[in-house]
Every structure is written in structure tokens, then in C-alpha cells.
Amino acid sequence: MADQDDDRTLRTAIERLRVKPGSDLVLSKRATDDDFGMTKDEALERLAETRSRIDVLQQRLYAESRRSVLLVVQAMDAAGKDGTIRNVLTGLNPAGIRVASFKAPAGPEAQHDYLWRVHQVCPSRGEIVVFNRSHYEDVLVVRVKSFVPEDVWRRRYGHIRHFEELLGDEGTTVVKVFLHVSKDEQARRFQERLDDPEKRWKFRAGDLDDRALWSEFQSAYEDAINETSTADAPWYVVPADSNSRRNMAVGEILRATLERLDPQIPEPEAGLDGVKVV
């Protein structure tokens, strides 16, 4: 992928994954299996290049210590949240990267508004933070399973837009990816986990209950994405049936985000010219 035209074509394809504000996303019209015209090996090679580039940009972001990046990762089960995070971020300096994973709120988390625990683990200056699940669960599973009434979860879209606007205004670039897997591919992956003794511990009988609510979850995702994909905190719908292309695409999105920020190594202290250490 040294070719400039290929690079431009790929960037355009990735940019098409973005959900433009007001565009009324319909998930069933979005591909789950786009290969971006790449073989698996080409996708792996491209991701390796992208990681090197992200590494350089991350070091600058960390040295600059002025701005930060928040990447939100959401998906149905088995779409590959863990695998994506591992493959895109492995190789970066752990001092500048942090992954925050959200489970069902418990203890003090459950005694506060749903953004309280999220706010606490937002990136500090210079950091890239990845959310494995996020505050979006509070308009997804919470809605589908009726944990709160509709008038409560409906107001949350506004909270979330405002919260992410605050983050953006104060120096944190927010970007969000939905890993879009097909229902058939999910079945295949669940069955693989069940049938492989090394992987079975990852499977919970409850995973099948969520699968039974597939269309309700898809609707909840559509609404959440349509309501919160803003110019400054966009959602990308990433085809996730192929692991290699999914990882490649998420790498591209993170890289493009960092390139737009264009972080700079800070100026040295004044008065250091000619200093000799004794």
C-alpha cells in the first residue's frame, strides 16, 4: 500500500463509514463484510504500517501534553471489541494508552448519574483512552431491557451530546466506532467458542438472551448513533465480519484522528544553549 492512489482510495472508503449528522443511518443498509478491496494479508500489512504511524503521533501527543483522544468502541457480542483493541493498540507505548472497560454499574457507580464513572476515567492531557463499552450502554442495553423508562433514556441522548461537547471544547477529541457484525457471523463465532475447550470460558448462557433481542439492539444502536454522531464526535460504522479488515479500519480511523490533531513536540526550556553537565 505504498501507492498514493491506493492510500487515497482507502481513506475515502474509511471516511464513508462515518455517520454524517442528520443522515438517518439504517444499519441493515451498511455492509458488515466490506473487504476494502484488500486481501487479509494486505489488511494486516496496512495495519502494521498504521500502528507505526500511530506510535509516532502518540509520542508527540504525549510530549505535547496539551490535548487527548477518546476512542469509544461499541458492538454486539462477538463482534470483536477485545480483539480490535488488542490488535490496533498493541505495540504502542502503554504509558500513553489506557483502556477503560465498563461492566454493569455496581456499588458507588450505581449510586450516581450514569456519566459519573465515565467522566472519572476520561483521558488526561497527552493520553489516548479507549472505552471498551461506554456510557452508550445506558441508551442500549438499558433501553432494550427496560432498566429505566423511555422518558429517562430518551433524555440521555442530549446529555451525551453535551458531555462530549464539553470534552471536545476542553481538548479531548472524541471518536466512536460501532463494530458492525452480521447475525450469521455472530452465530458462527458463538458456536466456535462453545466448541473450543480453550475458548468456552468466554461464553455465557446469557449471551444467547441478548442474541434473541438482536433486532431490538440494532434499533437501539441506530437511534443512539443517529442522535449522537456530531461533527466533532462522529460515529463510524465499521464492517466487522472480517477481523483483519475491521482492525485495519479502526486503525485508519485512529490514525486519521491523530493526523488531524497534528501534535507537536514542545519547545525546550530557554537558556539551555551551551550548558555543560559536570
Next chain:
Amino acid sequence: MADQDDDRTLRTAIERLRVKPGSDLVLSKRATDDDFGMTKDEALERLAETRSRIDVLQQRLYAESRRSVLLVVQAMDAAGKDGTIRNVLTGLNPAGIRVASFKAPAGPEAQHDYLWRVHQVCPSRGEIVVFNRSHYEDVLVVRVKSFVPEDVWRRRYGHIRHFEELLGDEGTTVVKVFLHVSKDEQARRFQERLDDPEKRWKFRAGDLDDRALWSEFQSAYEDAINETSTADAPWYVVPADSNSRRNMAVGEILRATLERLDPQIPEPEAGLDGVKVV
């Protein structure tokens, strides 16, 4: 380093870096330039192997989600804290690794006891956390610069032993490394930072003030290490004049810690035999 004898010899050499309780460490008698009988390339190759092994053990620790590891990294300036952390941890899954960096306490941090902010960022179950500086600064720089009176910092050795005992009892294995650099090597590295326009931003004139207090810092390190190197939360004095051997040695220490823990993939849920996903 496929040879079993070489492996045993190295493990023994690494184990000799440990400060046994009651052994009365004298830093000037500890090497800063031990090469462990390895060339630079051999050290790099060994670290690459070690990282792969740590990766496997980390995945098990994360899957097990029952215990955790805290690696404390302390050193004089330019001994290579950042470089060590980067080189030992890069390549691991960022979802199971976290680096906590401590600067001078400010705001609410300064309004609590010195272990308050430290406790908050200790590892959760399944995590490996690395402290870049730590609560030890509260018996090091705080002592050398007389930020608190002697009767205050002297009591802290006991607090720290008890705090680390709590962590150990509750499932967190604590291991601590002091990156031991010579005063000459520090001078060489400072000068290099000053002379290289790409690195100069890392240098602060205040770094020279700390260098002027070299022997006071060495004494403070000796006392802190002697007072807190316990059987369950040991200190290792790692020769740090060579970056490649330093990184290799810290990798060995982390690997050996994880091997002793021997984390296990959990058992799958019962009742999943023969389940078919539809």
C-alpha cells in the same frame, strides 16, 4: 538463549539483584554496568522472548481475573524509567496493562495522606500496573529536600510496609525495581539531551539541582530500599548503564513474578455441552 544452562545462569544472576530483607544494601557496592554475560543483541533477543512469555501469562492473569501485579519503577533522572517501561511492556495487550505516573502532588492529592492517590490507581483483579515513580518519592525527594521533618518521613517506612502487606494479602503481588545508573552515565545522558535538538525539550534546568544532591539521593534510596524490601514485596537493584541489559533484566523480573503466580484460565460455565447457536 535456548540453552537450559544459560537460562538457569541468567535467572540466578537476576535473583542476585534482589535485596534480601536485613541484608543492608550499599548501593556503591552494586554494579551499574553488569552485562549479564550478554551482548546487546543477545539481551534484545532475550527480551523479545520474555515479552512473548509475559504476553501469554498476562492473558491468563486477565482471564483468571482474581489476582494482580504491581511493578514499581524508581530511579535517578535519566536512568531510563520511561524507556524501560516502553521496552518491557510494548507488545502486551493494553487492556490488561496500565501505567500510572506520579508527579509532585497537587490539588486534592496534596490534601490527603501521601498513599491516598496511590491507592486509587492500584491494580484491579487481572491487571498488571506499573508505577512510574510512586509513593517512594515521599521518602526520597521529600526527605532530600526537607519537604517534611525527619520524624514524619521516618514513620513512612512503616506505613509503606503495611500498605504493601495489605495489597499482597488481598491478591496484588508487589515487586519493585530501582534502576541503578552511575553518576558518569547520567552526565553523558544529560549532555546528549542538551546537545540533541530533538531531545532538548526533555531537559529541565532543575535536573542539575537534583544531580548536585546525588549522594543525598543515594543515601535516601539505600534507606528506603533497606526498610521496605520484604519477602513478599522485594526490591531489585537493576544495573542501568546499559539500556538493553536493563530492559532485559526488568523483563526477567516481571516474567518470574508472573510465573510464580501461575495464573489459570477459568473453568467454563456448566451446562454448555452440546449447545447449538441458532
